[in-house]
Amino acid sequence: MTTLPIIRPTLPAVKEVEQLLAPSWKVGAVTLSETMKAFEAQVCHRTCVNHAVALSSCTAGLMLIPRALSLPAGSEVIVPSFTFAATAQALVWNGLVPVFCDCLPGTCTMDPEDVARNVTPATSAICGVTVYGLPPDIEGLLEVGRRNGLPVYFDSAQGLGATYKGRPLGSFGVCEVFSLSPTKVVTAIEGGLITTNDEQLAMKFRAMRDYGKDPSGGEEMVHMGLSARMSELHAAVGVLSLRRAEDLVKARLDLIEIYRERLGRLPGCSVQHQPADRTSSGNYFVLFISERAKLSRDEVHLRLKDAGIQTKRYFYPPVHEQKIFQNYPKRVSLAMREAPRISREALALPLYSHMTPDEQDRVCSELEKVLV
Numbered sequence: 001m002t003t004l005p006i007i008r009p010t011l012p013a014v015k016e017v018e019q020l021l022a023p024s025w026k027v028g029a030v031t032l033s034e035t036m037k038a039f040e041a042q043v044c045h046r047t048c049v050n051h052a053v054a055l056s057s058c059t060a061g062l063m064l065i066p067r068a069l070s071l072p073a074g075s076e077v078i079v080p081s082f083t084f085a086a087t088a089q090a091l092v093w094n095g096l097v098p099v100f101c102d103c104l105p106g107t108c109t110m111d112p113e114d115v116a117r118n119v120t121p122a123t124s125a126i127c128g129v130t131v132y133g134l135p136p137d138i139e140g141l142l143e144v145g146r147r148n149g150l151p152v153y154f155d156s157a158q159g160l161g162a163t164y165k166g167r168p169l170g171s172f173g174v175c176e177v178f179s180l181s182p183t184k185v186v187t188a189i190e191g192g193l194i195t196t197n198d199e200q201l202a203m204k205f206r207a208m209r210d211y212g213k214d215p216s217g218g219e220e221m222v223h224m225g226l227s228a229r230m231s232e233l234h235a236a237v238g239v240l241s242l243r244r245a246e247d248l249v250k251a252r253l254d255l256i257e258i259y260r261e262r263l264g265r266l267p268g269c270s271v272q273h274q275p276a277d278r279t280s281s282g283n284y285f286v287l288f289i290s291e292r293a294k295l296s297r298d299e300v301h302l303r304l305k306d307a308g309i310q311t312k313r314y315f316y317p318p319v320h321e322q323k324i325f326q327n328y329p330k331r332v333s334l335a336m337r338e339a340p341r342i343s344r345e346a347l348a349l350p351l352y353s354h355m356t357p358d359e360q361d362r363v364c365s366e367l368e369k370v371l372v
Contacts, residue, residue, distance in 0.1 A: 001308040004362060009182040009189070010248055010353040012240035020239060024232040032210065036235040039188075042242050047160075047170025049195045051202035054235060055209050058157045058179035058192035060228035062090035065153055065175060065194070066125070067224055068204045071096060075124035076331065079155075080110040080136075081318040082339040083129045087155045088319050091127075092328050099123070099331040100320040103339050106273030108132070108346075112140030114335050119148050126152045130159035130169065132272060132348075133185070133252075133283035138164050138172050145173075153177075160186045160193075161249040161281035170195040175205075180238055185248050185281050185353065188238030191230050251353040252282025255360060259285045259349065262364045266371045268293025286314065287367070288345040294371050297347050303370045309363055314348040 024033045036054050043052035055061050071077065073095040079087050081100035088098040101114040108131045115126060128141045138154070145152035156162075157179035159169045170176055175198070178184075180191035194205050204223060207215055212225030230238075241248070264271040270288045274280065289297040297313065304311050318339040319325060320332045350363055 003308045003310060004350050004359055006310040006312050006348060006350050007183045008352040008354070009187045010241075011187070011189075012237060012244075016240050017233075017236050020236040021232055030232045031229045033232050035232045035239065036230050039230075039235040039238045039242070042239060043170075043193055043195065046242060046245060047168045047195055049171040050197045051195065051199065052170075053194045053196075053202060053205040053209060054230040054238070055192040055194065056228045056230055056234075057190060058155075058177055058181070059086045059090060060209070060226055061177035061192045061194045062086055062155060063093050064205060064208050064226065064228065065177065066091060066094040066096055068201060068208060069125060069151055069153070069174065071124040076120065076122045077125045077127055078115050078118055078123060079127045079319075080129050080131075080339070081320040081332070081336065082108055082131065082315055082342060083155065083319060084157065084315060085319055085322060085324070086157075087127060087129055088325065092325075096124070097122075097329045097331065098319075098325070099333070100318075100336070100339075101333045102336050103131070103342065104137075105338050105342075107134060107136075107275065108272055108342055109134060109136035110141065111338075112137050112144055114333050115141060116144045116147075117335065118331070118333050119144070119150070123148070123150060126150055127155055128152060128173070129155045130157065130162060130281075132286055133158045133162055133281035134272060134274065135159060135162050135164045135169060135278045142173065158184065158283040159281050160184065161245050163279045165277050171197055174198060175201060180234070180241075183283075185252055185283055186238070186241045186245050188230070188234040188241065191234045191238060248353040249282055252351060253280065255351060255355055256280075256282055256285045258360060259287075259351075259364070263287055263367055266293070266367065269371065282351070284314065284348050285351045286346050286348045288342065289347055289371075290345055297345050300367070300370055301347060304363075304366055307366045309366055310350065312348040314346055316343045316346065318343045
């Protein structure tokens with residue numbers, strides 16, 4: 001029995017990558033060179049933003065943002081607990097204190113009202129997060145930031161290709177950071193992006209991704225940085241993937257619609273709510289299996305594994321409950337209710353842009369078998 005993976009990156013042809021990479025490869029300019037610059041320009045065009053900074057990973061971007069914003073050590077940054085751990089790990093790496101707030105039922109995205117309740121004099125920033133490819137209530141989060149004089153930035157790791165109120169993600173808040181890992185709709189195999197309309201901030205990020213070098217000569221370090229450069233190889237894959245972004249997203253959304261129609265009405269099950277003012281990148285499809293279902297989420301997870309179908313309890317556990325964060329300063333919203341519940345119910349199913357109808361039918365049939 002062939003195992004059906006939860007993700008499978010949709011990659012360009014190797015020959016296409018070779019052709020695009022050849023000029024840089026020939027002269028040995030294999031990082032911070034022309035292919036990467038072309039990729040950054042293409043990202044700016046796609047996201048309607050002035051500056052894009054390519055990186056070795058999204059996590060590197062998440063680590064650089066607090067430093068670039070000069071957030072004071074020991075200050076608090078409000079983040080959702082229903083997210084991938086890297087959102088909060090980057091804060092701890094910077095000596096900051098994550099304040100975990102709750103998510104909204106339905107969308108599973110950050111609750112702006114709970115964010116507002118958790119602002120204190122120690123708060124230095126707010127970090128909103130795209131969940132499964134669906135943007136949060138961006139206007140609500142930005143309004144909380146405006147009222148309190150706080151910068152708002154966005155972990156849009158799963159959001160490249162999504163829109164909010166008719167605008168592509170990329171230009172919201174002081175900056176946004178995207179992932180290009182193999183699990184993402186648009187991939188560079190590995191990599192990340194920071195987008196911003198702030199020229200000075202973009203210049204700082206460009207220096208910080210290369211150890212913090214002085215851009216005029218590179219001999220002296222002027223910022224605290226990392227080795228977070230994007231190679232020409234990864235940039236070439238990114239260019240070719242981004243060219244197909246609309247088709248890749250559409251293919252995912254079409255598959256998600258089939259999943260929603262076929263599985264969303266199973267007894268005790270539900271799917272992520274899609275508000276009319278935003279669109280998803282289709283990064284993940286997650287089925288929520290409640291206590292009212294015939295089997296628990298974990299039982300379904302094991303049944304599908306036995307049937308050769310890979311699934312993921314995602315995000316599980318919520319970040320504030322994960323072991324590593326018990327060892328560092330943190331604060332948890334007193335209103336935390338939804339994130340733990342959703343985390344107990346969420347099961348991500350196989351989804352990739354080139355998934356076949358037969359593969360999807362196999363997943364649906366097996367779920368119908370165990371849940372009806």
